Structures are given as C-alpha cells and as structure tokens.
Amino acid sequence: MAETEWIDLGPVETLRTQPLQQLMARRTRIALTYKDGQFSAISGVCNHVGGPLGDGDLDGDYVVCPWHYWKFHCRTGLGEPGYEGDAVPVHDVEIRDDHVYVNLTPRTRRTRIRHAPHPLARTPQREDGPIRVAGISTTAMTASYPRYSTSDALLEIAIDHAKETLACETQLIRLNDLAFRACEGFYSKSARACTWPCSITQMDPMDQLDRVYEAFVHWADVILVATPIRWGAASSLYYNSSCQLL
Template identity: 60%
Template sequence: MPEGWIDLGDTESLRDPPLREIRIGRTRIALSYHDGSFGAVSGVCNHVGGPLGQGRIDGAGYIVCPWHYWKFHCQTGVGEPGYEADRVPRYATREVNGRLYLNPEPETKRAKAKHDPHPLERPVEHSEGPLRVLGISTTAMDPKEPRYSTSEALLQVGLDHARAQGAETRLLKLSELSFRACEGFYSKSAQACTWPCSITQLDPADQMDQVYEGLVHWADVLLLATPIRWGGASALYYKMVERLNCVQNAITIRNKVLIQDKVAAFIITGGQDNVQAVAGQLLGFFAELGFLFPPFPYVAHSRGWSAEDMERNVAVVAGSEELREGTRELVSRSLGLAGRLIETHMCGSKIARGGRKAHRLEPEAVE
C-alpha cells in the first residue's frame, strides 16, 4: 500500500455492523459496508456535529445522522436528493489481501449549503410599548366540549386586570395546541438539544412554536395556571416544560440566556392538596430558565385531600371574590417588577456558571 494508508483490519470482520465509527487520531470517520462495497466519509454531521458513524444506513445508501436525521451518502458524502450542496468529506478505501486500508487524507472537502435560520433564532430584543402579559393555561379538556376550569377562570381574571392596567395580553391554552412530546434529543447528547427545539425545526406543524415565541420573544410577564393532579401540576404542564429544556440547555451548551428581564407568576388550584410542592416545582423550573418572581409569586386554592366533591370545589372558586382579588394583586405586583427590570436591564445574556453549572460543557474538538 502507498505510504500513509492505515490498516483498518480484516475485511470480513468489518462488514458487520454495516455502519460504525472509527477514529484516526482526532478524526472521526463513518465506515460503512453497503451493497457489497466499503465506504468512508467524515463522521461529523454538517448540522450540529452529530456522530454519523453512530447512525444507520437507509435503503438508498444514505447515512442517517442519529441526532437530527440529516442524510449523507455512505460512498460519496453527498447530501440526500434536494440537499446535494451539503457534503461531508469522503475518504478512499482499498481491499488488499483480505485487509481494508484507508487513506487518512480526504478526497473531497466539506461543503455546507446556506440554510435560512428558523424565525425563532432571531435576536431576543425588547420591543417598546406597553408591557406584555402571556397567559398559559395547562388544564386539559376537550375544546369541543369545554368545561369550567378553576385555574383557567382565575387566569382570565388576571389577564382582564392586566389589560385594565394598560398591558397587552395573549392567552395560550395548551389543550388547543397540537404539539409533540419531548423525544429525548438531550438524552442522545446535550449538543443535540438545540435552540430552537429540534422537533420545532423538523416539524413545521408542531405548535409548540407558539409557546417559544410567546415566552422568549413576546412576553414581559408569564402568568401560568395549572390544576393540581395527584399532587402535581397537570400532565399538559409537564409535556410543555419537557419541551422547554432547549431554552435552559442553551445556557448549558452556549452560555446563552434566552429569558432576560422577564417575570413569572402562577395560579394553582385543585380539589387535592399539595400546593407547596406544585409551587416549588414551578418556581424551581422557571428560575432555571431565567425568570424572576414578584413577592408572593402565586395564588393558590385547595380544599384538601379528602375534598372529593368537585362540584363544591368549583362553586367555592367561582364564588370567591377573595381569590379574584388575590389574582389581580398578583398581576399588579408582576407588572411592577417587570417595569423595573426593563428599566434597569438587570439580567444579562450570559451568566456566571460556578455553583449553578459549575462544570463547563465543551464539545470535543473532532473532525
């Protein structure tokens, strides 16, 4: 063999599995065996650096990246039809006397086509004008057969009060949005959990983009309402917050704080007890995103563990002027804090990591 070529091993042993990752020094290579031929291309995806050699080969001979499913041909490194301008480097291989050799110098260069950024990727900027309050209802119901929701009713009281104070408002009901559950991109790698969310980028029909747009780009105040379900927040709440991991993860992998100078407050109601635990989860999670809280940051109501007469629970909340007044005061405190934060610009786009995320996460430098 010519000088510099590397002996990868016995060809018989390299045919199965049909795709594997090998390393030559710091260079990752996706080595494949498909339709009776070996192929070798860069093991680093053009998108966000996913490990191509840990993916799979489809029926047409394209390597499918395990992170976000970008495709490159296992022999040529060229992108799938329609995306041929995206290419990863190709490496020459030769079979000699039952051994497979590879030239570590690539035959082709990497080429990255220009892709329009997702609208959510635009810079986060505060717009002049009235304060903006985003209400999110996490209660589950059939939109075609609506019912009275105690948490949603108080949320509407809060939004009405915000408008009376001169604020702009929006209401998002998670029960009316069609969005996929988190699919665990973070479990593949922290680098695979991107902003905007990987699902949002892959699926234009996914309506979680309305939540991202509202929280990151539009709102100054978040007013979130949840019922208590078996001692916790609602299932829709957890479905939403799992998809918000990409907002927090932008801090972990990029030290990029997307939530700046924003306030969050909460409405928690239910026939069962455990208000403090639900509030603690909400406060802990939204603090990790970067939200700040007004004094006494939630309004809550529960009649206790044994109060199974839900009709009575609904009647108590519906007839309680005290709860409505408490909600209005919560909104006033939130608007006051939001105004001061915007004036002083207290929150920056980066944050000191020690004590919070003490170990800086650095991607391995590989080609």
C-alpha cells in the first residue's frame, strides 16, 4: 500500500490514555482502541444507522455503539457471536517514532447481514370498514390496589359511546398493563439515532409497546389519549390555579 495512505493520529502517550475514542483521519472516521498494550482501529461508522462507534464503550474485546448497542470486535471488526456477518472495516495501525499511524485504506471490507424488516415497518394500508377508535390510558397505579381514575372513566365513556352509538370499531390500551422499556433518549444523541420502528422494540421481542405503535400507525383513524392532570407532582395547571388563591 502507498506510504501516503498512512496518517499520523498523534502521540502514543496521549492516545493510550483512553481505551476507546472516535478520531477523524482526513475524512475517515476511526474508532481507535487501546487494550492490553495494543492499539487497534476499525471504522468509526456503525453498520446499523451510522452511529459513532468510537464514542461508545469497550465491552471486553467489543466496541459497543452508543446509539443502539451493536457490537463489533475491536481487532477483527466482526459482529458479536451470531452476527459475525455484520462486520465493519479494519484499519492497520503502526507505531513510528512514538506516534500512532493508521492506514486509511482498510484491510477488510464492510459486510452486512440482511435483516428481515420489523413487522411495524410495513406500509400502512387501511382496509374497508367502520371508523376505528383507539383509546390509550396513561394512568399509572398499583395493580394490586386499583383506584378510581377520572381520566380513565372519561376514556371508557368515550370508547363506549364510539362503539355503541357511533358504530365504530374500538380498542382500549392501558399502558399500565404493558411491559416495556422507557425511552432511552437516543434522539438526544442524534436525530438519526431515533428510528422507526423504535430501536428498543426492534431489539427486544418482549417489548409490548408494539401494541401501541400498531394501533397508532396501522389501525386507528381516531386516537383518544387520557392522561391525569398530575404525574406524581403538582402540574403547572394545578400550580397556576393555586397561585390565583394567594
């Protein structure tokens, strides 16, 4: 390979202070690792949606993408066991005069496993039939000790009216009955990190929020959301009302 393809990343003393870091070598993003006294470099671009691998974590020998936790071996670029077909390019590294050099021409190619699309990713298609109304209850309560909820009661009245009086198809989903992981804020890392379908639902087959997505995107014509005024603390409406009494 041509000598001009080698780029000086910086002094060894500086670069070995971090086990994993994202670096730019000209226009090439590099995930540089320092483990067991050895530097290694793989592409800094994740196979999934392009997350910055060097900004993630090092889990043993695997670089973990900070966006959706895909893993690639820090020396071979191969995906974690069972997903070796998903691989990122590997770049050769050399130490010269106490500096770390990386070859911009990768030693291996990027390869991708063809993943079947998630069922939610299908194109929405409305079948013929009556208007469909989905009711979503966001009320949280202890299942063993249920309490009366005015917002839930109003939602049930609305759903019953839609079904009995307006002849609509209806369904009622209570978030309190579902098992799901809370949003992990991938959007705060990058707009591109927030995907459809939700990456959490794609990664976790036990995530039950898919029922809400199915209702919102593929089923309902009308969505009714019932939410309490307060979420464990006085709401702004409650606070502003109390201020008027002072």
